[in-house]
Amino acid sequence: MGARRYVARKSLQAVVTLLFVLTFNFFLFRVLPGDPVGLLARSQRLTEQDVASLQAELGLDRPVASQYVGYVGQIMTGNLGVSLRTGREVTSTIWSRIGPTVLLVGLGTLLATVIGIWIGIKGGWRRGSAFDTSTLYGSLALYSIPEGWLGMLLLLVLSGMLGLFPAGGFETGGETGVARLVDVLDHLFLPLLTLTLGYVGQYAIIMRSSMIDVTHEDFVTSARAKGVPEHQVRRNHVVPNAFLPTFTLIFLNFGFVLGGAIVVEAVFSWPGLGLLTYDAINQLDYPMIQGVFLLSSAAVIVFNLVADITYGYLDPRVREA
Amino acid sequence: MRFATRKRHRNGTTRSDRATRAARGPVAIVVATTVLAALASPLARAQSPAPEDLVLRVGVVSDLITDNPWGVAAGSDWIVATIQYDMMLRFAPEDLSPAPSLATGCEPNADSTEWTCTLRDGLTWSDGSPLTSGDIAFTYGFIVDNKISPYKSYFPYNPTFETPDDQTLIWKSEEPTFAPDMPPWVYIVPEKVWAQYDGQPLREIKAVTNTPSIGSGPFTLTEWNQGQGWTMERNPNYWGETPEVDRLEFRVYSNQEAMVQALRNGEIDFADGLKPQLIQSVEGLDNVTVQRVVSDWWLNLAFNFGGQSKQSDALPALHDIEVRRAIAMAIDKQAIADKVYLGTATPGDTIIRPASAYWHLDIPAEEELGFDPAAANALLDDAGYADTDGDGVREDPSTGEPLELLMPASQDTTGAVEAGELVVGFLDQVGIEVNLRPVSDAKMNDYWGAGNFDAYIWYWSGDPDPDYQLFVFTSDQCGNWSDGCWQDPTFDSLYEQQRTEFDRAARQELVFEAQRRAYEQVPSVVLAYPGWLQAWRSDRFTGWVPAPGENGYLMPGYNYDSLVALRAVDDSVAASSGGSSGIPGWIWLVAGVGIAAFIVVMARRGRRRELDEA
């Protein structure tokens, strides 16, 4: 199958999944108990007439099918609705909070990837060595630590006891230019460290097993038989092939930006999407919850698609599947 | 790690060459992002601070939800409204009695059906336009005409408002009233901003946001980053004494631990609303002072009597006063004050909070339903609630069902959930099972509205005047403000009497009677009177004006007097404060794209290696 058909097929699959997600999201929030209009009416002490107008505005008085069509149409124009809590547009609220999360999780995943892969390659290549054993157990231990608690521990020691870092938040405020960058980085350090440590173990372990797997393949044995020097075997034969499964995992994780960040954001008062989601759910702000769910699902789908396409680009065998 | 000798690869590069090449990508991205962020920061800031601005930085845990005084919902909304606007008459800091504000005073006529209020001269809004009696008449009329709750309860007997001239307001009431002198806790808003919303559906009025910040108070809202904080600048047209503070910066923290840390580090000057457990970490410090505010709210264990909606299904046994009394006696309120509030609360008794000192009734010890599990057990035994199946839980003889209470507890109310955990244990001792559900306030509203709970733990925070607090317990507030639709004609009649009693001493007697009735009938158990804790850097600011009285709020609170009177301890304070704002989203989009680009570059490198091998 040609590259173009592969891309087209994968893109189509992604679109279908996205539509399915849209539909599922729509019905999920109409099926959940907890009547948002009633909730708002009671908390704001609205009159009967107000309730009716609110229902009309949310389209809750139309038949479900017509509501669904309206909903899809709305999404297409990028309108994710209006927050029940603040009255602001969901889209603009999400947009204003997306930055800190992208910064934290993006950088964290990047660092975890680079470091984890390096450790995995080295450990997997020299299996059973002191480096391998120690990093393997280290990775397993890091993988087993609950992220939220790790963040608390770092806060306790590095901020509370030693006073090296601030206790939370995005910045102290009152700085400009480079001083401000330094301030933000100061605040970023602990949550970033927490996130990186949380993911690095995973990548190291996957890369390591991948390396071990590939090392036992036939073409490696034949390369060695041909007399290719060890480090070249590693560089040109083993690593590229071992890298592929890890690569997919990177993108899958990238898509889970929201999930990984919620606890860390909560512990460090990091004002990103994770915290926004948590607050929205606590406040039963349905349009906001729906908007964030949709966005994160879409992000995962998009990243999966990019992973699939790039994977297909790197490894032509996959295209035949 | 041993570096290999410089063997050359087939395509002519060495390992270190390729390492350098590999590093170039990420380094470039990081450098680019840094430069971009640095360059963008001056662009991102809304204003540059004047040199040596005096800034008060305040930490809060609840975000600003709306700047709309009609849609005020959470704690921080009140703070902004209180600072930005004025009441016609304000709360005096000593005892919350009516004091001059926009008006210098209000005089009643002979039978108190007409009050004449006189405004100060030369009042202007923050944008320079004149503030007249027309604005006040408009504000009050707006509330009455659009039935805006909870404010409409300040305007009984269909009042009308006349403005013979810009400086005079006449409040005409159909019946004798002291409403203007309470004073009504209503912030005066500019007619020109709000006139367009007059007559709109209530929900739309409450949903209006980002209105022009035109106020009469000492500071006005100038910047607002949801989730991070907001800024208020000094109002040059404020009618009172010019504050020394130039700017107020509020920072939102998602948890109090971080806020306390920030106070200790000097990142903020004031922390508003601390949990009792955190006091220990600041109490010993030289440069931090803790203000224990006398309680103006109380922790409420309310019973549900049913009748709110079709789904309301309260436990029938709760209609039996003996059961409610037994529950009250089973709970050790001192233990709650000690264990949950670490001594910063006092055990509760009546429904009027202690901060309203003149109106609060202290039930004498002999008459109290004090902590006595043995007596509680005896009471339940005598009333016929025996444990028929020996599982430790009593059964209701009329229905045969076990005494099991579904009890939601508010997670957003300090100490409610912990107190709930103690209550579970206490009621277990008298054979009543409690199913505790910690939920957010939004969910509490759900339970309350549907009435599908047996009891819940929430709070009440009344006004300085007891009228409102008594009002919410009356029978016709079922479905409106009432916790569980308690219906008691005796209480209702006492409420009506105190509402129309003009003699202060006589009224106090009636208010005491009402409290006594509520105490005996137990529609709620007043668990505790928790204080509010504020902490501030005494090495930076001084001159706080607490209200009410010595153990009052330093920050609003009831009024903004502190902020006007505040002074820096010395000149160094101004030099170390400044201002800033949030970074717009596009900066991070660039960073995100940079990171994504790096990934693609890495991937392509992998591909190239494969080609090399082939």
Next chain:
Amino acid sequence: MAATEQARLRSARSLIWQRRRAAAAAHRATFRRNRQGMLGLAILSFFVAVAIVGPLFIDPASLEPATADGPLLASPSLAYPLGTDNFGRSVLALMVQGARISLLVGFTAAMGTMFIGASIGITSGYFGGTRVDVALNAVTNWFLVLPWIALAIALTAVIGPTLVNVIIVIAITSWASTARLVRAQALSVKERPFIERSRALGANHWHMISRHVLPNVFPILFANAVLMIALAILSETTLSILGLGPANAISWGRIIDDSFSAGALSAGWWWWLIPPGVAIMLVTLSFTMVGFALDEVLSPRLRER
């Protein structure tokens, strides 16, 4: 049926069991040689023992906030080796009780995950390519794509944070990866020749699934289950830290949440905050090590050559 035929059938069946027993013995031997796995098993046994036996030595009244009588927030001493919490309860007692709850949640939630995931995965894989598969696959994809924590928070907000509900929520949000794994395995089993032969002999779906697909899927399911227990424990911890943990039971995650919310960080009550995290880490680590060892045992390629 002739006696000889019966005898042959009986011996055929007993032969199968003989083979299975031999295989199991071989697996066990391989497992024992795996240092990681044995270490994990040792740690696990310790905690399981504590969970089973420990609570028997604790007076339930001392765990109730209302009746606990220790000093409030005391640092470790001889009487209270891990100090006390804000209600005066011994942290050591809380930890022992918590072992039972945390392990119970982990195990039960993982079983739920396995059950749902395996059922859907096997059905989907076995009927691969048909409408049933397409539908089930779509559902699986949706659950995979949605961040589990967002769904977990929403579900808990609706049904309330009790012990049973937390288990349900974890099972509902975690089954998708298992289903995908099982489906892939079931698909590959379906392609094997003996399946075709069975169909030709007239076997029905149920027979095929229980006799052929299930046994071949089982090894991978087993290894996955152990890893799922580790994940379930971590998930419960995350939910607890967000305030959505079991409100009516003491789990290690809840101890962390309680201590953090009470201000352990700023006040420095490390004896309350640190032990639960360490315990969770050790238990998760041991399950993971055992799971990886099982993986090696059951998929020969990872073994040392």
